Amino acid sequence: MKNTKVAAILNRIADLLEMDGVDFRTKAYRRAAHTVEFLSQDIEDVRDEGKLEELPGIGKSISRKIEEILDTGTLQYYENLKKEFPLDFEALAAVEGLGPRTIKLLYNKLGIKNLQDLERAAKRHKIRRLPGMGYKKEHQILENLKIAKKGTDRILLGQILPLAEDIKEEIEKLDVSRVEIAGSIRRMQETIGDIDLLVVTDKPKQVMDYFTSMNLVDDVITRGSLKSSVRLKNGVQVDLRLFKESSFGSALLYFTGSKETNVMMRRIAIRKGMKLNEYGVYRGEKQVAGKTEEEVFRKLGMQYIEPELRENRGEIEASINDELPELVKYSEIHGDLQMHTNWSDGSDSILKMAQTADKLGYEYMAVTDHTGRLKIANAMAEDRIKKQIKEINRLNQELDGITVLRGVEVNVDSRGKLDVAHDVLKNLDVVVAAVHSGFRQDREKLTARILSAMENEDVNIIAHPTGRKIHYRRAYELDLEGIFETSRDTGTFLEVNSQPNRLDLKDTNIRRAVYAGCKLMINTDAHSANQLSNMKLGVATARRGWAESKDIINTLPLKKFEKVLN
């Protein structure tokens, strides 16, 4: 997949053009980059079919440039631009308050190319003497430089969601009539840059005072009458905006984003002779919608788009054509089919897991402790698997309301064989297979391993199919199309793993799998009872991948689920 590389170059071109104040051409490159980045196909395949120009935002000029990148690995136009501005734009732009115009000014007047140059110039008070700059700006640059140098990663959704909900609850205690979390958290994006809060209140000053002086706050970035931003002690930025009830829907829509989706929606409004902003839909001066999101969509002649879909990946067109999927619901999950107990590397007993799963409203769950050679995970040998089966049988007699299925998570070895014998596996209800070693094999070998596991009649599920760990390990090189095909043909389910740093398959791959006709299973892979609540992250990811309940096997009630499993 060269998609990422092509998109990166197109984005860099946009950066460089932006420094020169080129406006609309910049936007064109950004749009093309977005298209390529989230394309469900390999860009090389699209080129081979001669269909580059059919992609949204890609015309003659950019398609030729893409071909050049694919053919030569580089692009002359881009190389020339880089020569004009030989500087580390990305690093400099990561400093809050530094945009393309300022970066250009700093380069032209002071020759600043990177963060070191910037720091030196600021400390020698050279920046404050530049036109449009001053003492405050220079001071601000020095402050924000420290943060930029830390290279703050985006934070995992699973980490930030509880924090955002805590802050929301705090603000709800004030004199407010409504508080909502917007932004990428509401879209349930896998990683999050900041927290966006929208508030309706009759006491704006009280709310802003409280917000900017919360215990968690390290620094107030801006403080206005309608909008304030703070940085928390853990480095996370939180923005809070006040709105009237009559604008709340359009505000929620706008601040939920994504940015690209907003731009598309505003264009649609213009085409219909209206204007859309965060205060509402306007015909002339008159507000004609805005109280609720539903109202805004209706006014624009669109189907309501769930927040998880708002990424400008085709949902706008689908909405206009009444073709949006009916997304799987958070409440539709009837069971969790991968979890670990204190029989291997989990921290809670089977009973504790079962009681917690029962409280979550599940009808069934599978205990899938590690087996065979995975010694660091306290894996079970075959005699202990048999013992555990007996223990689960006994528990099922005791338990009421939830059925515990007997399972294991087996390892797929470097040649695609399982590390537990068929004689043992045949007595189990659920066999989860996963790659836990040899990640560095090449694409062919890794793909062959997984295909071979899928063709094994004992295997029901392939867990965390691509092996990626966000911020830690890239996905293995795999022929995903081949895997999807075999998954469909053998009836082997692909997992959507709900661990906050896995979310594997990820959203865009889920969409490809669903399109290919695969059936998926959303599991938590919980290693303790409290991790069972991570299910919502997996469901969110499936929703972002346009999955419907028919695509997700564990939305089935127990009887039907068992039938499908066999």
Added chain:
DNA sequence: GCCGTTTTCGGCCCGACTGTTTTCAGTCG
């Protein structure tokens, strides 16, 4: 540079806040 349910030319999303300005440019979301 892209695009078309008014258009193959003339548009291209829009507002809050800050700092450095006497009226606005730049940044951010």
